[in-house]
Amino acid sequence: MFTSAANVEELVSNFRLDGTTFRYSSFVPRLYNLVKSLGFKPGKILPSRAFCSDENQGYPIIVLTKHFGTFPFNHGRGGAVVATDRHAPYAEHGEGLVIIQASHVGFQPGNNSFGTYNRLHANDNHNSACCGKLSAITNWYLRQYRYAQSDILLERCKGELCLRIDNGLLRSGRKEGLFLRLKCLVKPDAEGKFVPVHTHSTAKSFFASETLKEQLSELAEKLQDGEHVTIGKHLRPEMFYFRRNLDETIEGPNHQEYNLVYPMPWIVTSPWPLLTAAQINTQVEFDRTLRTVAHAPSFRNKCVFYISGLNIDISPEPGDPFPTTKFVPWAALIRDRKGGKRVIDQPELVALLREQSTENPDQIDLDEAIKDMAEAESVAIET
DSSP states (O other): OOOSHHHHHHHHHHSOOTTTOEEHHHHHHHHHHHHHHTTOOTTSEEEEEEOOSOGGGHHHHHHHHHHHSSOOEEOEETTTEEOGGGHHHHHHHOSEEEEEEEEEEEEETTTTEESEEEOTTSTTOOEEESSHHHHHHHHHHHHHHHHHHHHEEEEEETTEEEEEEEHHHHOTTOSSEEEEOHHHHBOOOTTSOOOOSEEOSSEEEEEBOHHHHHHTHHHHHHOOTTOEEEOGGGOOGGGEEEEOOOOOOTTSTTHHHHHHHTTHHHHHTSSSHHHHHHHHHHHHHHHHHHHHHHHOGGGTTOEEEEEEEEEEEEOOOTTOSSOOOEEEEEEEEEEOTTSOEEEEEHHHHHHHHHHSOSOOTTOOOHHHHHHHHHHSOOOOOOO
16 A cells, blocks of 8 residues: 555545544434435445444444444454455345444543543543554554664764764664664765764764755754764654564454554654554555455445544543544445445545434434333243
């Protein structure tokens, strides 16, 4: 999916949050009315969800149940990875099929920050990472990035801006870790080789590339001979990449991390790494899964609507039974009974949803439904 740095930057920037978010209480009836307008028959629509397994994903499932009149099929693995091997059993269970895939991220309204969520059911009501699986994946890469930020020093050598790079970052034989794209950082010699100006006990100094000198011209003017500062925030995503020994099996144990390893430089340099990671995971999963939906024999003669997006879990206050979860649509695929297919990108998808009513005459009263089941005549089960 990712072919270049520009490709990653464009994809990330295209995922808009401003003016695209829906409360779940508004999104789901709009989604229901949208698929009805496409010919899906009330009473014959079976939703399916590919969410994380966290408790804060329960409210969206309840709202889906209310508006579609049935509990959604489970189409997801940990980390909101779509279990494509469940297409066939899912297709057996419904006539009109609506698949919703969403990675998720926490949001703290008090300080407008992404990435954590208030765990009300813990003894101390502490805040923790949300999504926890994305956090566990990105933490290793964040550590590698922070080491590199402090292990590359900017200094002045022979009157020019130089980089003193720790030898550990220059060892190309490593199997894992952060690797520098030296051509973005270091000025090559006449033969195109990166030759150090000075060799230190644990590092080497190189003349900075012309591009880097232009980017850091103000900082370079302030540096005195013998003075050095860490590169810090100036270590930009196009200047490095990661290697990681991963199981590349599709939907295997490292599937989500494999989705993220190429764009990880943009994730670790983001103001909100877990937000960016969740956005990218949603984008990669949509790109991958739509092809399996488009070509699955089990969906022949079925109406299928597959939509991907981002669940934003608004951190609750004590006393709140559920988070005020919001949904940000990314893209959708429509497959009709004859096999015709159409992809809908975010701007058009948001517009289509906004055209729909939030009123749903087909929704069920969950309290009444539960009461009716509790009061129904008991069925004897005998062996």
